[in-house]
């Protein structure tokens with residue numbers, strides 16, 4: 001018997017808001033009992049700057065979670081505590097490898113209840129951290145959005161989160177569209193499948209336009225040196241000063257170190273939904289289509305996990321379950337493959353692949369501009385200054401990459417970042433049905449259409465690969481060795 005097509009409401013999702021909460025995030029916890037958390041979060045920047053945050057947090061009482069009622073309150077509490085926790089860990093000259101009970105005890109309880117890890121995930125900083133400026137206007141419009149919390153108080157950081165919020169909102173109707181397409185494919189209703197795919201392709205174009213606006217208010221240097229270090233996790237962070245991870249103190253004295261990935265947009269359920277709905281399959285980095293087929297024949301393919309799949313563990317539980325259930329019923333790719341004589345259907349399907357591949361293309365240009373280039377510049381600067389005496393040196397993610405580069409190390413400071421992203425983009429085009437679309441996408445990938453005045457030329461990324469520049473991503477620790485790193489971390 002066929003599994004039922006998932007119903008959005010069963011996973012707390014909505015047809016209009018998608019993975020964003022149907023009820024807007026709370027701007028404040030209503031119970032005055034929690035005002036101490038609100039007060040710390042409201043003054044985060046000043047307390048980090050003055051070096052007083054850790055003392056303030058250490059002296060907080062351990063608050064109970066019994067006063068949290070509705071889901072929106074739990075989400076607000078999670079977001080607040082994640083901001084405070086990451087500011088506590090990364091907001092000093094060197095990182096703190098212990099989170100004190102006033103943060104760790106409630107954070108662990110709240111994270112368990114919401115089925116998210118106790119770290120600043122995409123949900124904590126994007127999905128549950130925005131408000132509309134005008135309640136009668138839509139939240140898919142960047143001009144109507146503001147953040148609730150930030151680490152730095154900068155517009156650059158707000159913009160970085162809000163681009164994702166606008167993307168999630170604008171992309172939300174695609175969920176219902178593609179579930180309808182899956183139902184229609186079961187009924188052999190090609191017209192409906194085609195109509196849904198066309199609408200999907202059009203919305204994907206909107207999403208790329210939103211993504212392209214990143215540069216308007218988020219400066220790459222500020223992102224790299226000021227924002228990214230706060231989002232860092234505790235996994236593979238030896239270079240950044242956390243060799244074993246972080247201890248979440250609960251007062252028992254028996255706690256052990258925990259390691260989590262940092263917050264990353266790779267934790268967006270929306271983009272993973274697109275892949276599933278279109279039948280796009282991602283392989284471990286460096287693995288070609290033929291090698292994957294070979295592995296599948298040998299029955300080993302499923303044993304190797306990959307980074308994109310791993311990011312599902314950083315999504316709210318119901319969102320990850322939704323994706324798992326969608327994967328069980330996704331049938332559009334197979335339907336299109338079985339109806340190759342239907343030109344309208346094939347064209348609509350291929351248009352979706354082309355649009356999603358264009359989205360990933362833009363994303364690669366952004367990563368080049370926001371991570372790869374600043375990392376190269378920082379390396380060049382640190383080389384020229386290596387003999388200068390420095391008064392006070394910080395240890396965090398930004399300085400960690402430099403240290404790794406200076407020593408020319410492989411391992412946790414290394415990266416297969418651009419090859420990983422390029423492979424994910426190329427895999428997006430692989431299911432194309434029409435020979436012409438396949439040829440066209442291949443040509444585009446190899447061609448120079450990505451030369452972009454705003455985001456830097458693709459050739460820069462190619463140079464970076466040849467230079468073997470070491471950088472850390474957001475959630476991932478990338479190494480130069482394809483056999484131990486890249487998309488496949490396990």
Ligand code: HEM
Nearest residue numbers: 163164264265266268271360366367370424473474475476
């Ligand atoms: C300044 C902006 C951005 C930077 C610097 C950036 C950086 C990165 C990095 C380093 C990765 C590799 C995984 C990791 O280490 O976390 C990644 C992956 C990813 N990012 Fe971004 N990102 C940005 C914006 C966005 C936005 C707005 C989205 C859309 C929601 C997005 C979606 C993704 C996805 C889906 C992946 C997984 C790879 C894939 O599916 O192609 N990113 N990003």
